[in-house]
Amino acid sequence: MNEKLLKIFKEKISKEPVLGMFMKSSDPAFIEAAGYSGLDYLILDMEHGPVNIQKMQNNIRAAQVSNTLPIIRVGSLDEHTIGQVLDIGAAGIQIPHVNNANSIKKIIEFSRFYPSGHRGICRFVRAAEYSSKNQSTYFKDSSENLIIVQLEGVEALNNLEEILDVSGIDIYFIGPYDLSQSLGVPGEISNPKVLDTIKYIVDKANNKGAVVGTFIDSLDSLHFWKNLGIKYLAYSVDVGIFVDSCKRLVNEFNKIK
Numbered sequence: 001m002n003e004k005l006l007k008i009f010k011e012k013i014s015k016e017p018v019l020g021m022f023m024k025s026s027d028p029a030f031i032e033a034a035g036y037s038g039l040d041y042l043i044l045d046m047e048h049g050p051v052n053i054q055k056m057q058n059n060i061r062a063a064q065v066s067n068t069l070p071i072i073r074v075g076s077l078d079e080h081t082i083g084q085v086l087d088i089g090a091a092g093i094q095i096p097h098v099n100n101a102n103s104i105k106k107i108i109e110f111s112r113f114y115p116s117g118h119r120g121i122c123r124f125v126r127a128a129e130y131s132s133k134n135q136s137t138y139f140k141d142s143s144e145n146l147i148i149v150q151l152e153g154v155e156a157l158n159n160l161e162e163i164l165d166v167s168g169i170d171i172y173f174i175g176p177y178d179l180s181q182s183l184g185v186p187g188e189i190s191n192p193k194v195l196d197t198i199k200y201i202v203d204k205a206n207n208k209g210a211v212v213g214t215f216i217d218s219l220d221s222l223h224f225w226k227n228l229g230i231k232y233l234a235y236s237v238d239v240g241i242f243v244d245s246c247k248r249l250v251n252e253f254n255k256i257k
Helices: 003-013 028-036 053-065 079-087 101-111 126-131 135-142 154-158 160-164 176-182 192-207 219-228 238-255
Strands: 018-023 041-045 069-073 092-095 146-151 171-174 211-216 232-237
Touching: 003 018, 003 069, 018 028, 018 069, 018 238, 028 041, 028 053, 041 053, 053 069, 053 079, 079 092, 079 101, 079 126, 092 101, 101 146, 101 160, 126 135, 146 160, 154 160, 154 192, 160 192, 171 192, 171 232, 176 192, 176 211, 192 211, 192 219, 211 219, 219 232, 232 238
Parallel strands: 018 041, 018 232, 041 069, 069 092, 092 146, 146 171, 171 211, 211 232
Antiparallel strands: none
């Protein structure tokens, strides 16, 4: 299901930036429609979104139908949840508030089968095509799933070197809003404190050959961070984009005399 999408995604991000979006919608049609736009991936949100595991299965299907990579952001570093979202077919997991190397090691243990980890095995799940997929193939394909960790606080900054030294992470995602709060300027993601800190993380990660991502909610910042070397760009949130489009429509309507 995800093998072709993962191959396309990994080949592209190795050469150039990729563009995605956070999705809080519980409606698979909205997920599918976003996929048809040509986005490279969609982050299906379980940290700040209202979608449960049962509904998330259909959101994953909707992303796959429209040839877009389905990544799930879980609510926390929880072994059971990580196993569940991988079982239902997520092509990658994104974990918020990762602050140290020990957390990185736990994420890998929870996300990978032996020998890299000890993720619980069940071949009667969607990711294994409900037992119809060859077991060896299932284990091999599962090792290709993306692991993305979010760095969004002072503690992560203090431990940045040791975090980057742990192998097995595909993308390091900088959460600018939580980072701004941690730096004492909540919500001010364009504050020089925040911008300088993000640049510092990008430089450190790039020196290690690591891929960096971040959240963007304006076209100006999209250009800025793309040119600075961030390759996993998550542009805004589905519901926010919808609200902005509705506002533009209302404003245009009000101009008509």
